[in-house]
Amino acid sequence: MMTISSGLTASGLAAPALNDVLAALGDRVAPVSMALERTLPTPADCADLFAEGGLVRGRTLSSGGPAATSVMLRLVAAAVEAGGWMAVIDVPTLGLDAASELGIALERVVAIDTRRSGSDAGERAGEVDAAVWADVIAAAADGFEVLVTRVPSDVRPSTLRKVVTRLQQRGVVMMVVGDPGPLVCDGVIDTGRQVWAGVGAGWGRLERRVVEVTATGRRLPGQRCRTMEFPVPESHGSESSESPSSESPSSELPVPEPSIHELSTAS
Amino acid sequence: MAMRMVTVWLPDWPVVAAGFDGSVPAAVMAANRVVARTAAAAAEGVVIGQRRRQAQRRCPEIELVDHDPARDAREFESVVRAVAEVSPRLDVIEPGWVSMAARGPSKYFGGDVAVAEHLQRVITEAGVMAGVQASAGVGVADGRFSSSVAARLSVRRAGPVVVEPNQSPAFCAPLPIGWLQTLGESDPEMIDLFTRLGLRRLGDLAALDPADVLGRFGHPGVHAHRLAAGVDVRPSSTTDPAPERRLDQVLDDPVAQASAVVFVAKQLADELAQSLAATGRVCTRLVVELETEHGERSERSWYRSAGMNAQAMVERVRWQLDAWVNLPRGSEQEITGGVALIRLTPDEVRADVGSQLGLWGGQSEADRQAARTIARLTTITSDEAVTVPVWNGGRLPADRYRWVPASNVDLDRRVRAVSSAGTGSGPSGPWPGTLPAPSPSTVFADPHPAEVLDNVGQPVQVSGRGVVSAPPARFRLMAGDETSGWRPGRVRGIASWAGPWPIDERWWEPDGHRRLARFQVVTEDSDGGQRGYLVVAEHRQWWVAALYD
Numbered sequence: 133m134m135t136i137s138s139g140l141t142a143s144g145l146a147a148p149a150l151n152d153v154l155a156a157l158g159d160r161v162a163p164v165s166m167a168l169e170r171t172l173p174t175p176a177d178c179a180d181l182f183a184e185g186g187l188v189r190g191r192t193l194s195s196g197g198p199a200a201t202s203v204m205l206r207l208v209a210a211a212v213e214a215g216g217w218m219a220v221i222d223v224p225t226l227g228l229d230a231a232s233e234l235g236i237a238l239e240r241v242v243a244i245d246t247r248r249s250g251s252d253a254g255e256r257a258g259e260v261d262a263a264v265w266a267d268v269i270a271a272a273a274d275g276f277e278v279l280v281t282r283v284p285s286d287v288r289p290s291t292l293r294k295v296v297t298r299l300q301q302r303g304v305v306m307m308v309v310g311d312p313g314p315l316v317c318d319g320v321i322d323t324g325r326q327v328w329a330g331v332g333a334g335w336g337r338l339e340r341r342v343v344e345v346t347a348t349g350r351r352l353p354g355q356r357c358r359t360m361e362f363p364v365p366e367s368h369g370s371e372s373s374e375s376p377s378s379e380s381p382s383s384e385l386p387v388p389e390p391s392i393h394e395l396s397t398a399s
Numbered sequence: 400m401a402m403r404m405v406t407v408w409l410p411d412w413p414v415v416a417a418g419f420d421g422s423v424p425a426a427v428m429a430a431n432r433v434v435a436r437t438a439a440a441a442a443e444g445v446v447i448g449q450r451r452r453q454a455q456r457r458c459p460e461i462e463l464v465d466h467d468p469a470r471d472a473r474e475f476e477s478v479v480r481a482v483a484e485v486s487p488r489l490d491v492i493e494p495g496w497v498s499m500a501a502r503g504p505s506k507y508f509g510g511d512v513a514v515a516e517h518l519q520r521v522i523t524e525a526g527v528m529a530g531v532q533a534s535a536g537v538g539v540a541d542g543r544f545s546s547s548v549a550a551r552l553s554v555r556r557a558g559p560v561v562v563e564p565n566q567s568p569a570f571c572a573p574l575p576i577g578w579l580q581t582l583g584e585s586d587p588e589m590i591d592l593f594t595r596l597g598l599r600r601l602g603d604l605a606a607l608d609p610a611d612v613l614g615r616f617g618h619p620g621v622h623a624h625r626l627a628a629g630v631d632v633r634p635s636s637t638t639d640p641a642p643e644r645r646l647d648q649v650l651d652d653p654v655a656q657a658s659a660v661v662f663v664a665k666q667l668a669d670e671l672a673q674s675l676a677a678t679g680r681v682c683t684r685l686v687v688e689l690e691t692e693h694g695e696r697s698e699r700s701w702y703r704s705a706g707m708n709a710q711a712m713v714e715r716v717r718w719q720l721d722a723w724v725n726l727p728r729g730s731e732q733e734i735t736g737g738v739a740l741i742r743l744t745p746d747e748v749r750a751d752v753g754s755q756l757g758l759w760g761g762q763s764e765a766d767r768q769a770a771r772t773i774a775r776l777t778t779i780t781s782d783e784a785v786t787v788p789v790w791n792g793g794r795l796p797a798d799r800y801r802w803v804p805a806s807n808v809d810l811d812r813r814v815r816a817v818s819s820a821g822t823g824s825g826p827s828g829p830w831p832g833t834l835p836a837p838s839p840s841t842v843f844a845d846p847h848p849a850e851v852l853d854n855v856g857q858p859v860q861v862s863g864r865g866v867v868s869a870p871p872a873r874f875r876l877m878a879g880d881e882t883s884g885w886r887p888g889r890v891r892g893i894a895s896w897a898g899p900w901p902i903d904e905r906w907w908e909p910d911g912h913r914r915l916a917r918f919q920v921v922t923e924d925s926d927g928g929q930r931g932y933l934v935v936a937e938h939r940q941w942w943v944a945a946l947y948d
Contacts, residue, residue: 229799
């Protein structure tokens, strides 16, 4: 597998670089730094998205773009693998196979659907009650290390402040899927561009991809970019060499290298 | 020759500590299982180990409370103090379970039976003082295991059970082998194996040659064999007082917060567990001493046959501290100042043969915390709202897992339920034709309609033989949802695609029969960014099953 340096922002290099230097200096002179205590286990290739070298406990992050869910799962996978529990709140679409392939231990995943709370569950299905949502988040912060959720659009800012304070007290990382709405996240993970490899015009299959990831936000000084590679996982699909159906001729055709040059020259 | 021991056992202590009277049906739950219940609940058919739902079915008016080990330990302090009047050197095994050497008290009170009866009386009185309904079983026998069994039998026989010296093997022999599991000495798998091999009574196991047991079952087997034969847990030769291993910490600045004391204790416990582990030993009896700046002391000896890791030691310090802080006003050694000294002494160590069990079946603190939180979330929302995934299997992403209410499952036995490998799946598993990894990270439970068009704008069709009418060129994902209606979304150009991979499922079932073809489609935006979709054609309709986002 090919590795590439994160030299993607050639055009806007000067300002972020200066910011990075300042941020690094700021970290060095900061008085309290029990960084290891405060960060969740983060995979090595994602660590440099954050000035602290990892995902800091108590933060809220949102992720967007064409590879939002995979990048988010990948960021928290190490924490769940290391024994933490993950609550998936109001995200019924989360792909568990993908989570498992990225290293998340599914036996420590719990889903909570706030729309099915109370006795009148059937009647108002479809609407998330912001108050119930806030209660659930606050309670889940006691026992889970990672929360994956959607923010209801009608939640009040005062409620949100309470929720965020609670998360900071308990040191829980909340990952927001989709539009964070009124919540101002500490960090925004933006998956700008992704390029798939392994599939062509009627042959092959989705195999590898390269994703350009940018971390910004009020708690993340500067703008940190890097490209993330998603290699072919080895879990349940380890019959990967053969195609799922005999009608696809992918096994005979050569699989091209991912078109990374295309990615690195663009933008 | 095993030491003669007295064991005191208070049945269903957690439910007594929770303040329930025996006449009210109530139970204490941990990880969705009953750990203790009142006599009234037992009469209704609620048994230990039952799931929440089963218990509620047997007895709908049952009151359920969550397990709180700290509460158990706190309430137990009055009993420990009462027993300490009889014999100061006692080991607390867990709240509700104390053992001590029989020799001294027995001589003082004039015989084992006299001690046992005295203890029962003293404990009942202490319970009345503390406002709980404590009734104790007391057993006297050679060795801790035999005396613990005797204590538990004594609850049923409503009187102390005293096994004459050297009669422990004969006493144990006719008892079912499940006692080893009940007392937490062997794990359920081992007992299950013994039972299947026809060793149904402790005597059957004891009759085997120890060398054979070691060869077949390893150290856990030898441990079980030794107990079944009425011999004490440890051969006396491995006793190691190890005074040099005593660890203490004098706090120059006495601390009044329990959490700070526990924090210091954690450092000591880590150090102690590490130094013991370095020589391949584990502590089975730990003496915890706490002293305040005003000279009040609290000393307790904690015993655990499986050995204590650092976490178990810290837990015991926490229990002890909690009980101490909550002493009634005016009692002896009442805490009046900050804690100035913490000392951990490993009083009894043994070789660690790798039989270290977690307190509740190998669960970590995080697991227990999560189990408590899940119970709380269930009460905030509903049983159906809090779910955990279970492997189901299937060729479409949405079929592969199903969600079951967390209140119906064992949270600590989940690994098999979610792993596709546990069901024999995998490369040659029962789902040939599944798309290989990477799997989509967003999966729609209900079909999300879409349009796949060729380069002249006509919908692409897939024939029954899996032939595409024209190469897909454009892709449109519908916006909106089922209730408010679907609106046409943005059209994206298809950069590459693969498929079709047909599925012809359940053709033997008129209602369940499905024929469909799967495609992977990669669209490209004007800036070159790509998006992956798993698209399905079924009955001339296109829908998106999942996103590779």
